[in-house]
Amino acid sequence: MTRVKRIRLAAAATIAVAALGGVAVGSLPADGAGVVTVADAVDPAGLYNEAQSKFANGDVAGGLAALQKALTLAPADTDALALQAIWADQMEQASVSNAALSRLRVLNPLLATTARNVISGVATAAQIVPDTTPKPVSGRVAIVVLGFGLNANGKMAPELVNRVSAGKAQSEITTAAPIVVTGGAPKNGITEAAAMKTWLVENGVDTGRILTEDKSGSTVANAQNTSEILRAKGIRDIILVTSPNHIRRGAADFGATGLRVVGTLTTATDLSKYLTPLTKDQTRGIRLEATRAARIPATHQPGALPQNLPDPGPGLLTDLGGQVLKQLLDAGSSAIGSGTEG
Structure with missing residues (x-):
C-alpha cells in the first residue's frame, strides 16, 4: 500500500x-x-437539524429523508428514531413508523412511549369536533381550562371569561374533579391563572378544588407544566376546556405529555368554522408542536454525540x-x- x-x-x-x-x-x-x-x-446532528427545519417548513418527505441519512450514521440516536416514527405516521408509512418504534423500545422504552403518545394524541385531536355542552365523565379526571391573554390592566378578555365559564359549567357535571387553571403571561402583576381562579371563587367554586399553573406562556408549556402537576396527584385523564380554534392543538399537546384527553368542552366563538375533523395533511402543524410538547429536541448541537444514546x-x-x-x-x-x- x-x-x-x-x-x-x-x-x-x-x-x-x-x-x-x-x-x-x-x-x-x-x-x-x-x-x-x-x-x-456526514454530521448526524446537522442532518437531524436539517430534518427538523424541513418538518417546520412543511416538507415532511424531505425531513424523513434527512432523518434516514442521520440514522444511517447514528442508528442509536433515539431522538431521530422518535421523529422518524412520528413523521412516518404523518405520511402513512406504517412499516417505517412501526420499525422505528420497535427499535426505540429496545434503546429507550420511555421515549418510545412518548412517540406513541404523540402519534395517538394527534390522531385523537384531529377527530375532535368542538362542543359547547358539558358531559359527564367517569373515573378520576381533572378539568383543565387553558388561559388567554389578559388585557393590559390585568382584566380578563371576553374570550377568557367564556373559557372559564365553560370550565365552571363542566365542574357542575363532574363534581369531584379538580379544576386546573393554566396560564402565566402576567399583566399588571396578575397571571391568567390567578385571574381565572379569582373569577371561579367569586362565582361560587370552592377554592379547594382549584389548582393553578401560573408559569406557562404557551400552549406547549401549559401542557408540560400541567402534566407535572397532575402526575404528582396520580391523575392522567383530563377534560380540556378552551376555544374551538384552539381545542385540537391543545389536545395534541396535552396528549404528547402522556395525559389522556377523555373529554373536551369549548366556547361558542366561531364554532361553525371548526365542525369538520382534520385530514391527515391538516395535522402537520399540530404534530410539529406536539413534538415540542413531548420535549423532543428541536435541534442537536453540531459536533456533539446525539443525546439519549444507550449504554x-x-x-x-x-x-x-x-x-x-x-x-x-x-x-x-x-x-x-x-x-x-x-
Whole structure:
C-alpha cells in the first residue's frame, strides 16, 4: 500500500470517528492535500437539524429523508428514531413508523412511549369536533381550562371569561374533579391563572378544588407544566376546556405529555368554522408542536454525540464508526479525494 493510500485511509477513519460526534475535521497534512473535508456532510446532528427545519417548513418527505441519512450514521440516536416514527405516521408509512418504534423500545422504552403518545394524541385531536355542552365523565379526571391573554390592566378578555365559564359549567357535571387553571403571561402583576381562579371563587367554586399553573406562556408549556402537576396527584385523564380554534392543538399537546384527553368542552366563538375533523395533511402543524410538547429536541448541537444514546456495550461505537468508514470508502474519490494509489 502506498503512502498516499495510507494517508487517504487514515483520513477516512478520522472522518468516520468524527462523524459519530459530528466533529468537523480540519485540514490534513500536506501529503493529504487531495483529501476533502466531509465531516459536515456526514454530521448526524446537522442532518437531524436539517430534518427538523424541513418538518417546520412543511416538507415532511424531505425531513424523513434527512432523518434516514442521520440514522444511517447514528442508528442509536433515539431522538431521530422518535421523529422518524412520528413523521412516518404523518405520511402513512406504517412499516417505517412501526420499525422505528420497535427499535426505540429496545434503546429507550420511555421515549418510545412518548412517540406513541404523540402519534395517538394527534390522531385523537384531529377527530375532535368542538362542543359547547358539558358531559359527564367517569373515573378520576381533572378539568383543565387553558388561559388567554389578559388585557393590559390585568382584566380578563371576553374570550377568557367564556373559557372559564365553560370550565365552571363542566365542574357542575363532574363534581369531584379538580379544576386546573393554566396560564402565566402576567399583566399588571396578575397571571391568567390567578385571574381565572379569582373569577371561579367569586362565582361560587370552592377554592379547594382549584389548582393553578401560573408559569406557562404557551400552549406547549401549559401542557408540560400541567402534566407535572397532575402526575404528582396520580391523575392522567383530563377534560380540556378552551376555544374551538384552539381545542385540537391543545389536545395534541396535552396528549404528547402522556395525559389522556377523555373529554373536551369549548366556547361558542366561531364554532361553525371548526365542525369538520382534520385530514391527515391538516395535522402537520399540530404534530410539529406536539413534538415540542413531548420535549423532543428541536435541534442537536453540531459536533456533539446525539443525546439519549444507550449504554454502547461491546462493539457498538466500533460498529457505527465502521458503517461511516465503509460509506466513505465506497464513495471513492468523491469522498476521499484523488491520488495515485500505486
